[in-house]
Amino acid sequence: MPAHARALATCHIACWREAYRGLVPDHVLDAFDLDRRAAKWERIARDHRGRILVAESGAEIVGFTQYGPPRDEPAVAQRELSAMYVRAGCYGTGLAHALIRAVLEPDRSCSLWVFERNPRARAFYAKYGFVPDGASRAERFATATEIRMIRRQ
Template sequence: MIAQQRWRIERLAAEYTRGLAECHIACWREAYRGLVPDHVLDAFDIERRADQWERNRVRYPDSTHVAIADGTVIGFASAGAPHDESPVAAVELNALYVRSPWYGSGVADDLIRAALSSEESVSLWVFDENPRAKAFYRKHGFELDGARKIEEFTPALMVRMVRAAAVPLP
């Protein structure tokens, strides 16, 4: 039973880039089938994705965290400098994915805490037709800010969510 299994959160290391690529592609296929065209989801290549993650790991060594259970990457989060032309926050959460058998287990909560500091404002883009993800982000203090855009490689609408930096307690 998943609830009894444990995981650990680590910064992405070279030994996990292929596992991260496998997890990334599997998560996209699990979460977005029917929202993203099948030909896009089916075209993902594990080797090419692993190479991209390895380049990101080297270039941005502290930006990606992985959740590991029994030696397998079961989720990941990646955050860094905002990609928006006019950023509305100090940091952008670029990705947060967990394999579907781990939904509701707490893995995503641990990943978002590892990837983001409460001391900085954060923005993210999420598919408008992804109520599960939007509810998760709301639980973690994010709110829709009204910004919208079309995703780069599919006609799906993306909406931006923002979380303000926490006010330090006296």
């Protein structure tokens, strides 16, 4: 994964800018630093107890998921989807479907946090059985509210 950290960081930053413009303040989106984000992905790859799946088109990463043990205390599901991003040019191609199907297992519950004011993402997750459980929090980085959604076994 460290060899792919820069490509993953490039995808991650682009996805945030494509999906969250108008939801997250512009100065936050514009301040992303590729080198710092790549270093963060290197640390995540070394320390993460779950899995990171990437989707490539040629040499470019165009989507990814990150999932693993739940981080919430107490845990509300057996697994947490902590990141799911697809480049805007891949919307509607089935790539997001393939990524989420690779994460979900029928016999394991899964939770995730999603921006409350992101109807596109919320509708996508609802198609796979995720429902809001009433929990919310301020997102640490973007100053927006997130809600937790859970998919039961």
